Structure formats: C-alpha cells, structure tokens
Amino acid sequence: MSRRKKKRGPFAKEEGDTNPTSFNLTALMDILSNIIFFLMASFGAQTLELTSASKVTLPSSTSEMTLKMSISVAVGMEEMFVEDEPILKLNNGELTGLDSERFLPKLEETLKRIKAQRLAKNEKPKEEDEVVLFIADKRLRYAVIDRVMKTCARVGFTKFRYAVSKK
Amino acid sequence: MSGGGGNDESTAFDLTALMDILSNLIFFLMASFGAAVVAVLPASVPTISEGGENDTARDMDKVTVNLRLMANGDTKVTVANNDMLPEELAPYAKSFGGVEGKFDRKNLNDHLWSIKEKFRASKDVIIVPDDDVTYEYLVEAMDTARERHMVVDGTSVYPEMFPAVVVSSLVK
Numbered sequence: 146m147s148r149r150k151k152k153r154g155p156f157a158k159e160e161g162d163t164n165p166t167s168f169n170l171t172a173l174m175d176i177l178s179n180i181i182f183f184l185m186a187s188f189g190a191q192t193l194e195l196t197s198a199s200k201v202t203l204p205s206s207t208s209e210m211t212l213k214m215s216i217s218v219a220v221g222m223e224e225m226f227v228e229d230e231p232i233l234k235l236n237n238g239e240l241t242g243l244d245s246e247r248f249l250p251k252l253e254e255t256l257k258r259i260k261a262q263r264l265a266k267n268e269k270p271k272e273e274d275e276v277v278l279f280i281a282d283k284r285l286r287y288a289v290i291d292r293v294m295k296t297c298a299r300v301g302f303t304k305f306r307y308a309v310s311k312k
Numbered sequence: 313m314s315g316g317g318g319n320d321e322s323t324a325f326d327l328t329a330l331m332d333i334l335s336n337l338i339f340f341l342m343a344s345f346g347a348a349v350v351a352v353l354p355a356s357v358p359t360i361s362e363g364g365e366n367d368t369a370r371d372m373d374k375v376t377v378n379l380r381l382m383a384n385g386d387t388k389v390t391v392a393n394n395d396m397l398p399e400e401l402a403p404y405a406k407s408f409g410g411v412e413g414k415f416d417r418k419n420l421n422d423h424l425w426s427i428k429e430k431f432r433a434s435k436d437v438i439i440v441p442d443d444d445v446t447y448e449y450l451v452e453a454m455d456t457a458r459e460r461h462m463v464v465d466g467t468s469v470y471p472e473m474f475p476a477v478v479v480s481s482l483v484k
Contacts, residue, residue: 170327177334184341204451207459207470208351278352283448287441290450291481298357306352309451 200224204283206309215273215306216259218252219280220293227255238285240292248296256300275301280308353454355477358438374433375401377424377474381453383444385410387420391427404430415449417456425460428473437474440482450479 201221219226222238232251235241240249263274277297281290294305372395380388391404404427408416428434437457441450454477459470 170331174327174331174334177331177338181334181337181341184338203350204448206351206353206451207455208353210352210354212350212352279355281447283446283451285447286443287445287447287450287481288443290447291443291479294357294479298359303357303359305355305357307355307451307454309351309353311349311351 201280201282202284203280203308203310205312206307207312208309209311210306212278212308213273213276213306215276215278216256216263216302217278217280218256218293218297220282220285220289222282222284225252225293227252228259230255235289238282238289240289248299249292252293252296253300256297256302260300260302276304276306277302278308279305353451353458353477354475355454355479358478358480371433372396373431374435375404375427375431377427377434377437377457379437379439379453379457381415381439381441381445381449382410383442385413385415387415387453389420389423389427391431415453415456417452420453421456421460424457424473428460435472435474435476436478437476438478438480440480443481 200223201219217226217228220235222235224234225232232255233240233249260274279294281293297303297305372393375391375393375396378390378392380390382388386407386409388407389405391401393401406423408419408423410416424437439450439453439457441453457474457477459472459475462469462471
C-alpha cells in the first residue's frame with residue numbers, strides 16, 4: 146500500500162504537533178527596529194525638558210533650526226526656572242517686589258553657580274555651555290524678557306536660543 | 313564539533329514577545345514625537361567690545377538693519393554702515409503703520425528684501441522692541457526679517473535675509 150504524502154505549506158503543523166503555527170517575523174522585526182531607531186534619534190533631538198515650563202505657551206515660528214540642549218531659562222506667566230530650579234515668582238507675567246532698575250539677583254546668582262559647575266566638569270568649555278536656551282511664554286512683555294536677557298548677559302551668556310513651536 | 317548532523321531545519325525564535333515590546337515603544341515614541349515639535353531661533357544681546365569699536369557694517373555690500381517695534385504695531389526700519397554717508401542710506405529708512413495692533417508683515421518683508429537685494433552680504437538686524445511688545449510679536453518680527461517666501465518654477469523657496477538677530481532696548 147502506497148502512503149500518499151500530503152503536500153504541506155511552510156507553516157503547516159506536523160501531525161500531532163501541539164506547537165502553535167509560527168510566522169516568520171524577521172522582516173517585520175527589521176522594519177520595526179528601523180522605525181524605532183529613527184524615532185528615538187528624533188526624540189532625543191526634539192524633546193525639550195518642559196517639566197518646569199509645562200505652563201509656558203511657546204510662540205510659533207517658521208524656524209527649522211533643531212533644538213540643542215544648553216542651560217535653560219524658562220519664564221512662564223507665574224514662575225521662572227533655571228534648569229528646572231524655581232527662581233522667582235511672577236504675577237501674571239510681571240516681575241514683582243523687585244527694584245525696577247536692577248537686574249535679577251537670584252537669577253544672576255544661580256547662573257553663576259551653574260556656569261562654575263559646568264566649567265569645573267569640562268576642561269574645555271563647549272559652545273552649548275555659553276548659550277542659553279530661552280523658554281518663554283508668548284504673552285510676556287518685552288520689558289520682562291529684556292531684564293532676564295540682560296541679567297544672563299551680565300553672567301556672560303550673551304547668546305540665546307529662543308524655543309519656539311514649529312508652525 | 314557539533315554541526316547539526318545534517319539537520320537542515322533552522323532554529324526558529326519566538327519573536328512575539330519582542331514584537332509586543334517594539335510595537336508599544338513605537339506607539340509611545342510616535343505620540344511623543346508629535347507633541348514635541350520644538351525649534352529654536354538664535355538671538356543675542358549687545359555687548360561692549362574691547363576696542364570700543366562697534367559691529368556696524370563697513371563693507372559697501374553690507375548694512376546693519378535696525379528694526380524698531382512699537383506696541384501698537386508700528387515699525388520703523390533704518391540701515392547703518394560705518395563707511396557710508398547718511399544721505400546714501402536715507403532712502404532705505406521707512407516706517408510702516410500697524411494694522412489693528414499688528415505690524416504690516418508683508419510690506420515690512422518686502423522692504424527688507426529690497427535692502428537685501430541691494431546689500432547682498434548683509435546678515436545682521438538689530439531689533440529694538442518697546443517695553444509693551446509681546447514675546448510673540450518679537451518672534452514674528454524675527455521670522456519676518458529672517459527669510460522670504462518666494463515661488464520659483466512652482467516650488468516654494470525661502471532665501472535667507474537677516475538671520476543674525478541682536479535684540480536690544482532703548483537706552484533709558
């Protein structure tokens with residue numbers, strides 16, 4: 146008696162085989178890995194530490210320049226932060242309880258400390274260490290922004306990168 | 313040495329668990345990617361140079377543009393060059409009235425482009441906003457001065473105008 150052999154597909158089960166059908170997922174894995182690498186690379190470049198600045202509404206711009214991390218100064222309508230460290234309170238976007246002609250002493254002190262810490266870590270100062278990433282609410286008046294920027298300049302930070310949301 | 317003894321079957325890995333992890337990661341990353349589209353705009357503040365010299369343009373194909381922003385939307389453009397006479401630069405000075413509290417973006421951009429066409433090596437603009445000008449308004453002015461939108465052969469191009477921005481304030 147001749148035994149007829151049944152034709153089988155590549156994923157067909159053996160007779161009495163209890164294992165589930167297995168698919169060849171290698172190609173799909175390759176695609177997914179590529180997408181993940183791309184997304185992770187973009188994510189690293191684009192993510193902004195907005196924990197402190199979560200209440201900040203960024204102005205929109207047509208700029209295409211990508212974000213580079215540096216010392217961040219975030220000014221919201223209620224509070225100001227340097228590197229996530231709260232510096233002072235604002236009253237609906239206005240600086241209160243400060244001499245109108247003076248710079249911002251707490252900001253100056255904090256920036257000096259951060260600068261000294263960074264210089265101590267790096268033998269050669271990097272470009273990023275001399276630029277301030279300025280995260281400010283779009284409703285703020287220039288008078289407030291000017292005082293913050295001038296205080297930064299007093300410490301040696303004369304270059305800024307304004308964080309904006311892409312249009 | 314173990315060689316499989318003529319077994320042609322390849323080892324099959326169960327990649328299902330890994331697929332689950334990767335799929336979750338992709339959804340998370342895609343969600344975050346869409347939410348964090350942040351760019352930057354470079355700017356600086358004026359500084360005192362050691363020699364006491366200013367950075368105003370000197371070459372004949374270069375000027376420094378001064379852009380004054382008023383809170384009511386009015387704007388005023390002047391140009392400066394250390395080696396040119398004020399009479400030579402006077403034709404490039406122009407004021408624009410605000411429209412409903414906003415500045416006349418189109419005419420300002422047109423005028424800055426005409427300056428750029430005349431002085432091709434120019435890159436610097438000094439923006440001087442009023443105290444009551446909002447940060448959003450300042451960023452909009454920087455965009456207007458930075459580039460121009462043109463359509464060449466059906467394709468949009470964005471030639472650069474004045475990307476080097478110095479933000480200053482009036483001496484009080």
